[in-house]
Amino acid sequence: MSVFIASLNSGSNGNCYYVGNHQEAVLIDAGISCRETEKRMERIGLPMSNIKAIFVSHEHSDHISGIPVLAKKYQLPVYITPRTNFTGRQFLNPQMVYPFVAYQPIRVGDITVTAFPKFHDAAEPHSFVVSCNDINIGVITDIGSACEHVIRNFSQCHAAFLEANYDEHMLASGRYPYHLKRRISSGHGHLSNTQALELFIKHRPSFMSHLLLSHLSKDNNDPQLVKALFEEHADGTEIIVASRYQESAVFQIGEAVSNTVKPHYEYEPIQYSLFQ
Template structure:
């Protein structure tokens, strides 16, 4: 049994994450247009017909901008809290609620939400599991909290925010109020904070880590990747881009299987 994961986009310009098995999948956030979701999934060999639900983390535009069109076109249920609906000013056809720590079944997948520290109405992160394989989607994190460490320890693979380098933020062009918001406990996670979480709470069975939501101005993929690879061991670390989709990664509990499946046409068609 395997789960397949990809970031369709990751950054302040839009976030959308795919997690699925051979039969069904979910999207976490839709912060890019419906057309871009379709294009990027098609390039990866992923089928929209297998997407059975969308889960929304919070109301910021880089997480919901393509949501209404996508859910209307494909008649997908959207799992979202009332506060996120209200503050996002969303009008959706099929709205489902979720409750923190209570798994939601989507076919054989289960999706579990938990609250996080971020400057939004009712912000949540998610884990997606299928039997003994668990994937985490952890972005827009103001700080590492007990919820985050609890669920990070369960993950065979995770999308983990590494938003900014502290020195780059300090010396960068952002105004003081924005710098304060980013590092103020309900903004974003720095490279150093994410790395500390990884070092201290990485489970022995983790095989993949996708660094996510990197700042365009206050971080660089090369910097973040070099930092994490010094401590990665046998975990495959990659960066989720703000410009293009990642490869599709197969996560099956085998730590030796670090390759993506993007290059395998036969496998892509099977998805």
């Protein structure tokens, strides 16, 4: 069975990533509105009924702003650490809130989601590996450095959303104030193109079919530049830049021939209720 992945939005204006199989899916973060999430899902043929849970990486608004309405409307459990929930002040219905702990897998139907810690300037930040039928998808953004947790999990991924936030020269020469430049480039800020590329070159597994470069800065990066940078070292991995303005295509992971596709259920959605 294949796994389908898509970026619904990626950037400081909102982050939301979809990972699922034919029957069920999870969202990693929901930093765009419920209405925009619905519109983008519909445009790429992904039924909202397949979403069974939301997992929250950290409390910054570009990752959580859409959660209260989305979770309430579709009665979705929200997996979030207590410190993240408190700091984010989302005032979610307690019945919808489920805590998680790093490296304790959570089952959502046939999908398993495993969180792992990372360096970022948030209360209790995590990234995730979403697994289904021995296919691992990493959602690894908002990281200040490629720590051992990031390296270990990235090296097991068949596909990944990986942060490539800024070009060092563009950040250094850009209009941002000094304190913000320091924050972005610190060990608890964001991953640069060079840092992300080093992680990719040194730790990309041979079976990684897709890499979606994510959370690009509007002012301090260039999509064409970073795509070309990674394609020089792709060695068979398809490189995609996740947009901050629109949804990506749906990518099918795990087939003998891996292509950009729309899932079979685009025309016949499977109605499936995991949480009664």
